[in-house]
Amino acid sequence: MNPAEAKKLAKQAxxxxxxxxxxxxxxxxxxxGEYDDAVQTYLGAGATNLAAATYxxxxxxxxxxxxxxxxGQYIxxxxxxxxxxxxxxxxxxYGQAGRPYRQARATAQAGDWNTASSIFQQLGMPRRAAEVCARAGQSIIAGQLYMRAYEDALKRFKDQPAIAASYATRGLARQSGLLYARAGKIDEAVEVLERAELFSEISEVLREAGDAKRAADYMARSGRLEEAARTLAESGDKSGAERMRAEICxxxxxxxxxxxxxERAGEYARAAELHExxxxxTNAARLFEKAxxxxxxxxxxxxxxxxLKAARAYESAQAWHEAAAEYQKSGDAAKATEMFEKAGAKFEVGKAYFDRGLFDQAIRALQAIEAGEPDFxxxxxxxxDIFREKGMHSLAIKNYQLSVGDNxxxxxxxxxxYQMAICLEKEGQYNKALNIYDQILTADYHFRDVSQRVNEVKKLMQSRPATPSAPLATSGGIGAGITGSGSSAGRFDATVYQGDQQAPTQAAQRRYVVESELGRGGMGIVYKARDTMLDRTIALKVLPPAFKTHPQALDNFMREAKSAAALNHPNIVTVYDVGEEAGDTYIxxxxxxxxxxxxxxxxxxxxxxxxxxxxxxxICKAMQYAHENNVIHRDIKPSNIMWTDKKEVKIMDFGLAKILKDVTNQTTRVAGTPYYMSPEQTTGEGxxxxxxxxxxxxxxxxxxTGELPFPEGDIAYHHVHTPPPSVKQYVPEIPDDFADVVLKLMAKNKDARYQSADEVFEALKKAVSGK
Structure with missing residues (x-):
């Protein structure tokens, strides 16, 4: 617009x-173009908005x-x-408009870094806050904020590992570490960069800080071995340089x-391992000793x-058992015995003396083994064996009896x-010897010369007058019927046999004497009884009459009972005997x-x-033992687990639950108690x-918790489909590790559970230690 036109418009205005x-x-x-006049005119008329727009x-x-x-248009x-x-x-x-992000950005542009950083932090934007602090020269705070931004990114992209591991994401940690280093906080810088596996950056930070050894270690971790070796050599660390050159080779x-x-680096053990x-x-042993x-x-x-050198080296290592074994191989029996003594291995000491014919020393060592020790x-x-060799048969018998215990x-x-029976022969106790020989033949008919010895003992017995045996049980014992607490459970005559011939009528003894009833239920009646043959207190279970109508179940039970009787573990109730008399089955x-x-x-x-x-x-120890012997319980539950007065666990009915349940439930497929049954057990799968x-x-x-995970409703459905609750819902103070063990045990898919009782035991140990 030319001046004349502008002048004309102003006049009109x-x-x-x-x-x-x-x-x-x-x-x-x-x-x-007279803006100030236009604004004043608008303001005079109260049209502030038009005045603002004009400017x-x-x-x-x-x-x-x-x-x-x-x-009020603050934005x-x-x-x-x-x-x-x-x-x-x-x-x-922007602050008045309630726009903190714009406020922080403008504050930063105004040079007020602290206020800007504070606002960004309040907004949960650590990266922007860090950038502002870095510009303000506040390296430590900026480093902390960059690290927070890195951790936020890891959380945000936890399901996108490629992004989480990207250089862009790790760049936040890099910025954090370099800022810490700039502030002289080297250890903090290394820790931050280590988290993001930025080994090259760490090595540069450490090298600039004058820590050549650590710098070289990180160079090696990032694959820069040659550079690491040079760095160590330049710093005067010759052994470190040699070690790095070894890794390069x-x-x-x-x-x-x-x-x-x-070797030049003084890493003798590593050199020895390579020789090995x-x-x-030869060189491996030399360098291991040097190390x-x-x-x-x-x-x-x-x-x-x-x-011999192996034995001496083991002795130097105080590996007494291994040293003893090597000394034995070298023929130095005396030195082997000395090693066993240092190891406190009483049985091995006794055996070493026994093998050398030093019976008195052997006796002293072996008698020091106390009941409960593994080698008892x-x-x-x-x-x-020693007392038998010395002709002291009575003492030999007592020790043999202590060895076999109640087994x-x-x-x-x-x-x-076998040796006990021979000693009984020597003592003239032919009945007892013959009884043992018969039991041996039952277990292993071809064992050594037992058959021949049976015939010889019978000849010896015939050559002298027989003495009738007294009855082993009176009325109330097994024979005329089991009687306990006024109850009868059928007939169980325990007839004694000698060889292939039945003994005289007087020897048709009653073996079990009932003392009291312990309990009864769907699985039968349990009595406290006395085994007169082996002179011990037992629990005698008389099975329910339903077995009479289930011959297949009875056969299965006998087979399972045989497997159960083979179990010998301190945490499993031992099965001694099983039998049938007058149609009743007992165990x-x-x-x-x-x-x-x-x-x-x-x-x-x-x-x-x-x-x-x-x-x-x-329980885990007992389970692992049974499972290794191919015996499954199928009905583990609190009522089948005893806690003894000696503070020991005893699991009952191991291997027998399935058959007992089959009969009492009138089925031959599903065994177990519904509240404790696994999904595969519930559905009848294998x-x-x-x-x-x-x-x-x-x-x-x-x-x-004192509660069942599925106490009501369709229990079977819950075990198959419903996720179990955590024990922490009932007892919050229970540690997470323990709660996790319980949940994993109750996984629906058996492949997702622990795969052995030993695994459970190890998991429980970790739960105890918190590691």
Missing amino acids: RKAAKGGDAMEAGRLFEAA ARAGRYGDAAPLYAQL VAGEHFERARNFKQAAEA LQKGQVLEAISHF EQKDF GAHQRAAEAYSAMGDT AAGKAMLG EVRQDNIPVY SMEYVEGRTIKELLVEDGRIPYKAALVIAGQ VDHRTDLYALGVTLFEMV
Whole structure:
């Protein structure tokens, strides 16, 4: 517009203003380029918005912004203040508008880094806050904020590992680490960069900090071995440089060169291991000894057949058992005995003396083995052998009896029973000897010369007058019927046999004498009884009459009972005998003083989890043993687990639950108690040892909470389909690790459970230690 036109418009504007038409006057003033007059005219007429817009259209943002602020249009005001580069007032306007992000951004542009950072942090934007702090030179705070941003990114992208591991994401940690380093916080820098596996950056930070050794380690971790070796050499760390050169040689497959470098580095054990891998046991042993690794040296000497050097090296390592074994191989029996003595291995000491014919020293060592120690039975058996050799048959018999304890004749103890019978012969106790021989023949008909000895003993018995035996039980014992607490359970005549001939009528003895009834239920009646033949208290279970109508079930029961009787474990109730008389079936078992876990729960409500851990550990040991012997319980539950007065677990009916349930339920498929049954057991699918582990999980749940995981409704449906609750829902103070063990045991898919009782035991140990 030319000046004349502008002058004309201004004149028209003043005329309109005099005429009271402020709006037209303002418009004409703006058109003439007279912006201040236009604004004043609008303001005089109360049209602040038009005044602000006029300044804005004129590009006078700094003048427009306050007018917008007066109108309460703070966002527009802030934008105009920013255009005018008046960032401080822009921040104030955004603050009044309730726009913190814009406020923080404008505050930062105004140079108020602390306020800007604070606002960004409040907004949960650590990265932006970190950028602001870094500009302000606040390296430590910026480093902390970048690390927070990195951790936020990891959480945000936890289901997108590629993004989480990307250089962009790790770049946040990189910025954090470098800022820490700039502030002189080297350890913090290394820790941050380590989390993001930024090994190259760590090595540079450490090198600049003068820590060549650590810098070289991280160079090696990032694959820069040559550079690591040079760095160590330049810093004067010759051994470190040699070690790094050895690693370089190994990467190139130059094993012998690597060995040389390791030796020069003083890494004798590493060099020895490489010699060992090359089957160079001579140099391996030499270097292991130089490294002070005496046990490894001993293993190398043993591999090369130098038993004496191996023995000495084991002795230096205080590996007494291994040293003894090597001394034995070298023929130094005296030194082997000395090693066993240092190891406190009483049985091995006794055996070593026995093998050397030093019976008195052997007796002293073996008699020191106390009941409950693992070698007690073997020690007593060896003492029996010694006393037999010395012709002291009475003492031999007593030690043999202590060795076998309450165990009946079976494959693993036949030799002991055999020697006991020979000693009984020597003592003239032919009936007892013959009884043992008969039991041995039942277990192993072809064992040594037992058949011949039976005939010889019978001849000896015939050559002298027979003495009638007295009855072993009076009325109330098994024979005329079992009587206990006024109850009768059928006939069980225990006839004594000698060889192939039945003894005289007087010997048709009653073996079991009932003392009292312990309990009764769907599984039969249980009595406390006395086994007069072996002179011990037992539990005698008389099975329900339903067995009479289930011949197949009875056959299955006999087979399962045989498997159960083969189990010999301190946490499993031992099955002694099973039989049938007058149509009634009975089973004799170990008698246990104590209460069932179910009874404890009824009395106390629940069991403290630490006590439950102790109980569970023993259950696991019993389960692992049974499962290794191919016996599955199928009905693990609190009422089948005893807690003895000696604080020991005893599991009842191991291997027998299935058949007993089959008969009492009138079925031959599904066994177990519904509250504790696994999904595969519930649906009738094939079960294995993991079914017992599921029941253990339910049992543990009930022990620590006092409740069942599925106490009501369609129990079978819940076991198959409904996720079990956590024990922490009932007892919040129970540790997470323990709660996780219980949940894993109750996994619906048996492949998702622990795969053995040993695995459960290890998981429980970790739950105890918290590791």
